[in-house]
Structure formats: C-alpha cells, structure tokens
Amino acid sequence: MKILIVEDEPGLREVIKESLEKEKYIVETAHDCVSGIDKIGSYDYDCVLIDIMLPGGSGLALVKELKELQKKEAVIIISAKDSVDDKVTSLDLGADDYLAKPFHLAELHARIKSAIRRKSHNGDTFITLGNIRLSPEQRSVVIDGSELILNRKEFDLLYYFMINPNRLVSKTALAESVWGDYIDQADNLDFVYSQIKNLRKKLKDASAEADIQAVYGMGYKMTAL
Incomplete structure (x- = not known):
C-alpha cells in the first residue's frame, strides 16, 4: 500500500515516514502545498496525510484538488489546529478523518488502516x-x-x-x-x-x-x- 505525507516539519515528516515503512507501506513525501498538489496530480495513493498549515498554501487546497480530480485516496488531516471549525471544514471538503497533533504513531497507524478499509475495501478486512x-x-x-x-x-x-x-x-x-x-x-x-x-x-x-x-x-x- 502506498501513502503520501504532506507535512512541512522535517522531523515529524521523517518520523512518520520511517514508522510507516516499518509497517511495509510504500511512502512518498511532500513538504509544501505546491509539491503536494504535484504529487496528487501525478500519482495514485491508498492514503494521503495532509497538514493544514503548509508553505505556499493551505492543506485544504489539496483536499479540494483530490475531490476535483475525483481521486479515490483516503484522506487524513494531521494538524496542530485542533478546532471544531477546522474539523468540520476538512470533513465537508472530503477528508475521511482528522487527527490533531501531537498524536501517537500507533493511533495514526490505526486511523490509516481504518480509512483505507472504508475507502478502498468497502469496510471489509479482507x-x-x-x-x-x-x-x-x-x-x-x-x-x-x-x-x-x-x-x-x-x-x-x-x-x-x-x-x-x-x-x-x-x-x-x-x-x-x-x-x-x-x-x-x-x-x-x-x-x-x-x-x-x-x-x-x-x-x-x-x-x-x-x-x-x-x-x-x-x-x-x-x-x-
């Protein structure tokens, strides 16, 4: 399974990448809004992790881009902005889940599996x-x-x-x-x-x-x- 991480903080981006690679995921990364949109437009993923606050634009622009392109990726927002308004806006735009920073990697892994199951496997485990x-x-x-x-x-x-x-x-x-x-x-x-x-x-x-x-x-x- 293939995952894209769009996160501007290098340390967190690398920690998430390494943890997912240990779980046998194929992981790609982007560090800003422009590179994130380029990746989304060029490749397919099982799940995309998106930070809202990115250099060059809001991560919500990536969620809109996925919807406009009619892509099927599961989308999880990972953001330090833990407000109800941000959560509602993200979900209304088409995100599948919202995880506030800081979070445990184990919870992130569980959220990813659940989101992919719902999106790609019709909720089935197999x-x-x-x-x-x-x-x-x-x-x-x-x-x-x-x-x-x-x-x-x-x-x-x-x-x-x-x-x-x-x-x-x-x-x-x-x-x-x-x-x-x-x-x-x-x-x-x-x-x-x-x-x-x-x-x-x-x-x-x-x-x-x-x-x-x-x-x-x-x-x-x-x-x-």
Whole structure:
C-alpha cells in the first residue's frame, strides 16, 4: 500500500515516514502545498496525510484538488489546529478523518488502516477474488485455506491487482504503486515483469481461481477464472 505525507516539519515528516515503512507501506513525501498538489496530480495513493498549515498554501487546497480530480485516496488531516471549525471544514471538503497533533504513531497507524478499509475495501478486512483471500493489514494471502508465501513486491503487486480487478494497468502504474519514488530502481520496468512472472507461477501452482493476463504493448489485468 502506498501513502503520501504532506507535512512541512522535517522531523515529524521523517518520523512518520520511517514508522510507516516499518509497517511495509510504500511512502512518498511532500513538504509544501505546491509539491503536494504535484504529487496528487501525478500519482495514485491508498492514503494521503495532509497538514493544514503548509508553505505556499493551505492543506485544504489539496483536499479540494483530490475531490476535483475525483481521486479515490483516503484522506487524513494531521494538524496542530485542533478546532471544531477546522474539523468540520476538512470533513465537508472530503477528508475521511482528522487527527490533531501531537498524536501517537500507533493511533495514526490505526486511523490509516481504518480509512483505507472504508475507502478502498468497502469496510471489509479482507479482499477476495475467486478463491484468493488477501488481508492488507496482516499482509497475508490464503487460497483454499492454505497460505500463499509471497515476497514483499509480489504481495504489493497482488494487492494492487486485487483492488483493481478487470482493470488494464500499465507497467508504469504498477511500478509506481510498488516502488513509489524509487521507480528508477526497477531497472527500466524489467523487474516488474520478472515479479509478475513469479507471482503468476505461484498463483497457478496454488490453483488460484484468478490469473494475471498480459495485454501486449499495454500492460496487465487480473481477472477471475
């Protein structure tokens, strides 16, 4: 799962980033309103954490931008402005949650999981496709009662496919969802191909009732069999 942190305080931004990376999230950051809007317009995320008071503009402008672009990211406001008016305004604009500073990282993690569940998984703890049952929070995959062992990138790819069933996705979109800002380390997207190849074999060997199909020259899509 991929998260964007839009926070101007370097120390807090880094602490949140490191804590989320330990939870196996792909994390990108922005330090002001302009860079935040650029990230939101260019990439997709599972959740966006936004501070209201940012250099170059209000974080609420980012919430408006997400709504105007009809993006599906879960949005959590993290702000030192703990006023009822700010909370109401944020939620009215389309934010999914509001967390006042200072906060415990454990609470932030719980809020993120809950927001993603509500936004992307229709409130469900598990995602299912055919006989595949995936738990984003436990980072586990079960097929017909048996656990499927995947490496981190294979799991992230499977998660992305399962929240986008029957949707054609390009190699670039897959790389961005799994590598984030480190997309250049994907060796010109060849590594995406090898990871998908390994994932398809594991799914086939486990008798999964779904397959990842290559669409020549365009990308991949996952469909139930």
